[in-house]
Amino acid sequence: MQNNNSKNQITGLQRFSDLLPAPHPLARRSFLRSLGLGAALLTPVAGALTGVARGALAAGNSNVINAGDAAILRFLAAAELLETDLWQQYTELATGNEPYMGAIEAIDDDFPQYIADNTDDELSHATFLNAYLAAGGAQPVNLDPFRTLPSSQATGARQIGRLTNLLNLTVDTSWWIRYRSPRNPDFGATFPQLINIVDRPAIPPYDLPSGSKQIQAIANTAAFHFGTIEQGGASLYTSLATKVSDLTALRIVTSIGGVEVYHFAIWSDGAGNVPAVKVPGLVFPDIATVFEGDPLREKDLIMPEPCEFIDPNLPLCSVIRPTSPQNAGAMAAVTALTKSGLFIGQSREFFQTLHALARAADNAYRICG
Ligand SMILES: [Fe+2]
Numbered sequence: 348m349q350n351n352n353s354k355n356q357i358t359g360l361q362r363f364s365d366l367l368p369a370p371h372p373l374a375r376r377s378f379l380r381s382l383g384l385g386a387a388l389l390t391p392v393a394g395a396l397t398g399v400a401r402g403a404l405a406a407g408n409s410n411v412i413n414a415g416d417a418a419i420l421r422f423l424a425a426a427e428l429l430e431t432d433l434w435q436q437y438t439e440l441a442t443g444n445e446p447y448m449g450a451i452e453a454i455d456d457d458f459p460q461y462i463a464d465n466t467d468d469e470l471s472h473a474t475f476l477n478a479y480l481a482a483g484g485a486q487p488v489n490l491d492p493f494r495t496l497p498s499s500q501a502t503g504a505r506q507i508g509r510l511t512n513l514l515n516l517t518v519d520t521s522w523w524i525r526y527r528s529p530r531n532p533d534f535g536a537t538f539p540q541l542i543n544i545v546d547r548p549a550i551p552p553y554d555l556p557s558g559s560k561q562i563q564a565i566a567n568t569a570a571f572h573f574g575t576i577e578q579g580g581a582s583l584y585t586s587l588a589t590k591v592s593d594l595t596a597l598r599i600v601t602s603i604g605g606v607e608v609y610h611f612a613i614w615s616d617g618a619g620n621v622p623a624v625k626v627p628g629l630v631f632p633d634i635a636t637v638f639e640g641d642p643l644r645e646k647d648l649i650m651p652e653p654c655e656f657i658d659p660n661l662p663l664c665s666v667i668r669p670t671s672p673q674n675a676g677a678m679a680a681v682t683a684l685t686k687s688g689l690f691i692g693q694s695r696e697f698f699q700t701l702h703a704l705a706r707a708a709d710n711a712y713r714i715c716g
């Protein structure tokens with residue numbers, strides 16, 4: 348898929364990046380990641396943008412963000428910071444660790460570019476949301492005190508503190524079947540795993556040989572984790588959009604949410620190309636042949652199957668699922684991410700902070716008129 352160079356529209360960031368050299372062929376859109384700005388400088392960058400955003404608000408869109416919208420946008424800012432952190436780790440290794448890059452490219456030649464671009468998108472989401480919050484008189488979210496988890500020791504990984512842990516993931520692959528099914532979890536449906544990926548690394552913990560089964564199993568794990576993360580984002584944004592009051596806040600939530608869906612579609616398609624590989628405790632079959640003729644698992648059936656929606660008596664409809672607050676709200680997202688092992692090693696204070704943000708977002712409700 349062709350890259351779109353005009354995508355980053357946050358002019359403050361672009362101007363800043365223009366002052367700095369691009370260290371990698373993929374860095375056209377991933378300059379912030381390459382320079383390590385994602386973590387350390389998020390708050391200053393958001394601060395620098397505040398004046399721009401305040402001008403936009405003063406131009407007539409809104410003035411002060413109401414408490415419910417602020418709670419929703421704050422939780423989403425936190426989610427985006429977490430997403431940025433994990434995608435940043437993927438980018439460092441998919442572009443800086445030859446054996447891992449080779450295994451990722453064995454799935455799809457374009458994946459290193461897509462991974463870097465997905466990272467930049469998440470960073471733009473976090474930065475924009477925090478800047479908008481600040482401009483509207485609400486407190487931005489800063490997770491920097493929780494950047495305490497260790498980095499991979501493999502070549503390519505920067506040795507900095509991380510928010511997320513990609514070394515012990517239990518990847519929920521049930522979305523593969525959920526989106527091929529006419530059933531909807533919001534009506535109580537549950538779905539089996541396509542592949543059982545339990546307590547596995549999605550990035551190399553240390554340098555591994557090129558072409559080895561271990562490195563391919565790690566890359567395959569990542570390929571499914573990409574879809575898992577982005578389908579969660581698609582459900583989360585769609586769910587929280589129904590609680591937003593202000594039209595500008597609604598525009599922000601639906602516009603960013605649409606990009607989460609876009610990402611999910613890309614990764615949902617790509618995951619089907621993982622090479623067959625078997626290592627102790629983990630088996631990736633040849634998806635194209637093993638599941639041929641199975642409508643719940645067949646590789647090419649990537650368009651969302653129409654499913655139950657709103658009321659089971661209404662016709663089936665092709666939609667994002669789930670979107671109910673209990674299945675797709677902020678706390679549901681935190682629970683799913685926690686169960687996946689993404690936060691293994693995080694502090695009690697981290698969970699308290701994330702839970703408080705999630706509860707506040709879930710407690711928000713739409714005010715009409
Ligand atoms: Fe995002």
Ligand SMILES: [Fe+2]
Nearest residue numbers: 430577580607
């Ligand atoms: Fe995302």
